[in-house]
Amino acid sequence: MSERATPSLVFVIDDLVAAPGQGEALLRAYLEQYAPGAKRRGMTLVHQLVSPACWLPDASNRLLFIWTVAGAEGAWAMKYAGRQDPQLAAWWTEQAPRLVSSRTRAICAEASDLAGLGDV
């Protein structure tokens, strides 16, 4: 395993399609109910993007929340902490579905960091 002084940034991207007309409510709920716990799990919110760039009262906005954690260790720390928290599962399985039509989560890295991350 090669040593790295500073772990590569790992990006966690929540890509949420809001239920029609619920874009603003979803943003508010995500920031109030989900984000504080995520920050306690070591995640840093770097972008909260909305498409299209205006709220749609009768259609679906797409919301992208881009977080960072510090390397593989940060990713595992986030995951382990989350798995101990029943409120987190409740957010995704009970609360969020009221406002979300569909969603994906992707865990990504800069292309230039892939070789280093895989050198373990």
Added chain:
Amino acid sequence: MFSSLRLVTLARDAPEDARAATTRTLRDAASATGAIASVFQPTTPGSWNGGDVIWRAVYRDEAHCREAEAGASFRPAASLLADPARVSHVEHVAFEGGLHGGTSVRRGVYRVALFCANRNPTAERLNRFRDETLAMPRHVRTIRRWQLSPARAASGSRMWTHVWEQEYEELAGLAGTYMLHPFHWSHVDRWFDPEDPDWLIDPVLCHAFCTIDAPAIALRKESA
């Protein structure tokens, strides 16, 4: 080949000599039941829900396993396994050898994980999970031998559905490379992640490992 695997947790409040006697009786049974091969080793610290002992016995087939575990030589072990004053918990799976690959190490580390796929386990999702799990050895170069088996019977904390076994040359291959490779934490782990819409596996799982001085993952008949 048919395997019966137990993760045995000895009663914490039992006196040390009783714990040693329990271990001795179980070990004696492991070598007396007529199993073709067996692993009986203390679980290495760092395991989760891995108990104190990993006991993996390989039989010719399911009937041989059933006969052996109902036989007289297994009876002392069965009695202890059912006695909460001696054994506080047992995770058990019985399984026919599944998809496998690689070359066994002569000595090193054996790891077994027990999973329960109970979150919307459609055939399509189970197949994707299986395929991605089976792809791990192509990325995690420290996995020397592996096998993914569906459980035929299970008991313990969950009704285990999958038995995921690997052999490594050394612990660093598991604790380091396996855990830190991005194919694991940024891809396959989403099946285990309550935050991911693909979440499939119950958060309660077993991750147990021990040292071995002979191959642990039995070969299927066609590979033997």
